[in-house]
Amino acid sequence: MTASAIHADRITKRFAGHTAVNALSLDVPTGGVFGLLGPNGAGKSTTIRMIMHMIEPDEGQVTLFGGPLSGRELSARIGFLPEERGLYPRMEVLEHLIFLGEAKGLRRQDARVRALRWLDRLGLSDWSRRKVQELSKGMQQKVQFIGTLQHDPELVLLDEPFSGLDPVNLQVMKDVVVEIARSGRTVLFSTHIMEQAERMCDRIAIIARGEKVVDGKLSDVKREAGNRHVYLDFSRDVERARSVLADRSLVASADDSGASAEVELAPGADADRLLRALVDCGVGLARFEVAEPSLQSIFIAKVGQQAAVAPAQEAARA
């Protein structure tokens, strides 16, 4: 069996007064897309920085590709897109990409060829001689994306890669990420937007308040959460459904979006009873589907729990 691309063993990082990451263990196998999920401030960026050895964990350690070398020593095999995007504003786009390529150890000529190919692929060829500051924000983000990927890294770490992108660019970058994973390489990206993760990830880890809440294959995580979710779309008289959704003997929790809702059945209740109750109350139903829970609902269920438990623990410790 090949070594994990990333193995983090109980890593902990404390900053003045608070613990950003607490005894977090992660195992990212080679190949595929790994989603590091968590609410804002959960410790995702700190975790990624520790994986890159940009900051040292106070406890625990990170192993990359099964060996002892640090992220910087392995930088030729790793592509890293930090959360805070930055480029030299007054450099020409092509020059900048060549420099980033050289920083990864590419020869100058090689870096130029690769940069040009990528600029062409992402539709930025006409901009290669322009200064970075003349580009729109979305274009700058593409340039940085190229800088992360142009040296064909085996492991790609993307910290919130899709934030601030318009739908067209979002699709372009998703395609790139998926293609990397398909070629047998490893992508780890962090996000707090569950729809993205749900569509792209093979594996996920959800962290909250610096601690891991759940991890594993996305399909396993979903299966564990159980087949007790019902998706509803309403066509008319939505208000009539309110009392049914509020019935705690039927519905454990409901994510009510107005014209649609995702419902988790209460223990002991079954889908038939819910359907009958809804029909009886006279609401117009356009969809009634029993399915796996969405990542969004798993996330809210898990993180909500964690958020509620953690302060109590802290209070107990104090």
Added chain:
Amino acid sequence: MHKLFAVIRREFMVRVHTRAFVIGTILGPLLMGFMFVFPMLLDSRSKGPKAVVVLDAGSGDFGVRVERALAGAQRGDGPDATRRYQVTRLGAGVDDLAPLDSLIRLTGRRAETPGALVGVVLVTDSVLATGRMHYFGSDVGSLSDMGELQRTLRQAIIGERLGRAGVDPAVLMQATAPIDLQTSRVSNGEVTGQSGESSFMLAYVMSFLLYIALILYGNQVMSSILEEKSNRIMEVLVSSLSPFQLMLGKVLGVSAVALLQLGIWSGTAKLLTSQRAAIAGLLGVPATQAMAMPIPAISGDLLAVYLTFFVLGFFLYAAAYAAVAATCNTQQEAQQAAIPVTMCIAVGLILLFGLLDEPNGSLARTLSLIPMFAPFVTPVRYSLSPLPLGELALSGGLTALGVLGVSWVASRIYRVGILMYGKRASVGEVLRWIRTG
């Protein structure tokens, strides 16, 4: 090594391609040329003989003697010398000052005006007794011209006084012949050949260049680090380059730019001074006058010493500025935090003036051993009087050690500081970064 070179290359290219660099590089020599040519132009503005009238209201040959003295006064010496004055003597009765008013009316007119004068020298017998003589002129604002005029007139007056006292005219000629004071500098019991004026010039110009370069390029190092911090490019860079590579690359890249610019400037200066006779010719100034300017020759060994200490000093202070910038987030913070570094540079420059009298005194020797000041002090001492080789080596060695020490401390600060945002780090925090790294 390849990566380091990429950083150096980037730092170098980015700077050389700025408008500021191009303008500065061109403007420097222009300014230099201007400073060089301007005095010559000023001098040559009145290069033709000045039309002067001697209003002779004295008795005997006094007026004639004054006329002759003025007519004999020369600008420059050798074959290129020109006459200073175009003299006309206007004889009037003894103590008859009536023509003065009409002469004054002609004075200070534009040169094209017929009969225009630059000045009127009033000769009366009372001058011999009181020693007080009158000159009405449009050029009295020029100290050097008035000094020259006074010297010339004084000789005529001394001649006239002695003549009236019955001294033999031949003796008189000899006695009043002008003297030319030649100066040679002696240090350590040896004649160094240069005049005192030119070695001071050299010392001053060299250390001032270092001062300018440190302030200018030190600030460039700081602001580029702040820029990298504030636009977060640092995050990308430190994932593939070590902080030490980044800092070293920046310092080396910026110093390459500095050396290029200074190289262009000094090359131009060399060209200008070697061609000064030709330039003077173009401007219609006698070549001797241009050659008379105190421009010191820089010997090869002095240049080597100077360059060595220049580079050492540059690295030392650039690393210090880099460390300061790493602890700050804004330009204002950095300016404030850099005050101790800037003070060191200023003190280094100021201390030089104390050395000029005693380039081998104990103060000078001590300062040569302090890495912060040696880059200023040692080359200047060397230019004033060659140092013993041992002392030179010790000074250079200690400075090199200082560079290593400062770089080490700076890189410890740098690698923590560049990823810290928000508030400026306190001194205590910085000390902790250095200790724990």
